Amino acid sequence: MPVVCARVHIGLWAPSDQCMEGSKTNASSTNSRPKGIIIFVKIDLHTHMLPEHWPDLRERYGYGGFVDIEHLGPCRARMMIDGSVFREIEDNCWSVGRRIEDCDRHGVTMQVISTVPVMFSYWAKPEHGHDLSQILNDHLASVVHRRPDRFMALGTLPLQSPELAIKELERCVRQLHMPGVQIGTHVDGKNLDDPSIIAVLEAAEAMNAAVFVHPWDMLGKERMSKYWLSWLVGMPTETALAICSVIFGGVLERLPRLRIGFAHGGGSFAGTIGRIEAGFHARPDLFTFGGRNPRSYLGRFFVDSLTHDADALRYLIRLVGANRVALGTDYPFPLGETEPGKMIHEMHDLSQEVKEQLLFKTAQEFLGI
Numbered sequence: 001m002p003v004v005c006a007r008v009h010i011g012l013w014a015p016s017d018q019c020m021e022g023s024k025t026n027a028s029s030t031n032s033r034p035k036g037i038i039i040f041v042k043i044d045l046h047t048h049m050l051p052e053h054w055p056d057l058r059e060r061y062g063y064g065g066f067v068d069i070e071h072l073g074p075c076r077a078r079m080m081i082d083g084s085v086f087r088e089i090e091d092n093c094w095s096v097g098r099r100i101e102d103c104d105r106h107g108v109t110m111q112v113i114s115t116v117p118v119m120f121s122y123w124a125k126p127e128h129g130h131d132l133s134q135i136l137n138d139h140l141a142s143v144v145h146r147r148p149d150r151f152m153a154l155g156t157l158p159l160q161s162p163e164l165a166i167k168e169l170e171r172c173v174r175q176l177h178m179p180g181v182q183i184g185t186h187v188d189g190k191n192l193d194d195p196s197i198i199a200v201l202e203a204a205e206a207m208n209a210a211v212f213v214h215p216w217d218m219l220g221k222e223r224m225s226k227y228w229l230s231w232l233v234g235m236p237t238e239t240a241l242a243i244c245s246v247i248f249g250g251v252l253e254r255l256p257r258l259r260i261g262f263a264h265g266g267g268s269f270a271g272t273i274g275r276i277e278a279g280f281h282a283r284p285d286l287f288t289f290g291g292r293n294p295r296s297y298l299g300r301f302f303v304d305s306l307t308h309d310a311d312a313l314r315y316l317i318r319l320v321g322a323n324r325v326a327l328g329t330d331y332p333f334p335l336g337e338t339e340p341g342k343m344i345h346e347m348h349d350l351s352q353e354v355k356e357q358l359l360f361k362t363a364q365e366f367l368g369i
């Protein structure tokens with residue numbers, strides 16, 4: 001088991017001069033920077049990383065359905081599931097050096113790394129999900145150990161067993177010094193208001209661990225086989241469903257200190273809040289959680305900034321507050337923001353204060369750093 005450094009503290013600090021704008025001053029002089037010099041620290045809350053190699057899981061567990069990695073050359077590989085290609089990837093998926101080069105190019109100070117959601121494998125036998133989570137978490141922790149100045153990690157949990165998930169959560173927080181975990185929008189068909197998942201969220205609150213929710217295994221697959229619809233429609237819908245589940249399931253009421261965040265700007269939730277609120281008023285008999293108007297929970301949970309649309313981001317900021325929106329890019333995948341923070345930088349109607357909030361301060365609060 002790797003020994004991992006304690007959490008790195010990030011303040012107004014930059015490891016390379018590319019994290020600075022408005023000045024040619026290098027990072028070593030940031031403590032004495034004159035007033036008016038703008039420094040952008042960027043924490044990218046939403047990035048994915050895989051080990052370069054991992055064991056043959058079919059052989060290890062005795063059945064299929066797991067993801068394998070097949071290297072095609074020094075910089076390219078394919079993620080395979082039972083012999084079929086799931087996704088082609090490049091070395092930026094596993095190479096620490098390549099990722100740091102990309103971060104330096106775009107002024108990203110810190111990447112928060114998490115596994116690729118297809119690796120959640122919540123459908124597997126609990127002991128195998130636990131074993132796989134340990135493999136992935138040990139790898140993520142080893143990356144942080146190697147460059148604690150550039151990476152933090154969110155672990156993955158075997159949520160098919162709340163007991164094992166809490167055990168691994170505890171290991172992630174107490175031994176691997178992770179600030180939190182990434183979980184799926186559902187666990188093998190169970191929404192996030194399922195008692196087994198609430199038990200894990202309760203433990204996360206008690207351990208002061210952040211929970212980042214990412215869509216996976218999208219609903220309605222049989223109708224979304226074309227046009228990348230699972231990614232374009234299924235993912236935002238999954239995320240809206242997850243947010244509704246924690247609101248209407250009373251999770252946010254029961255766990256007031258839980259720091260929970262949702263990928264892709266909260267999916268289609270923001271665009272649907274009016275309808276959701278109208279439904280709450282129209283059919284109060286269906287909402288038994290004893291909570292308030294769903295609109296009143298806006299600002300209670302975090303989202304990332306990955307909306308791909310400046311107006312959508314403006315609306316999101318208006319809806320949940322800049323202090324609940326954190327830069328997230330989905331690096332290194334093609335549906336992410338390829339130049340991290342570019343859209344925020346180019347939104348000239350946002351004040352410097354709001355931009356700093358989006359680029360790193362919200363992530364700091366979410367991660368508890």
Ligand SMILES: [Zn+2]
Nearest residue numbers: 048214263330
């Ligand atoms: Zn992602």
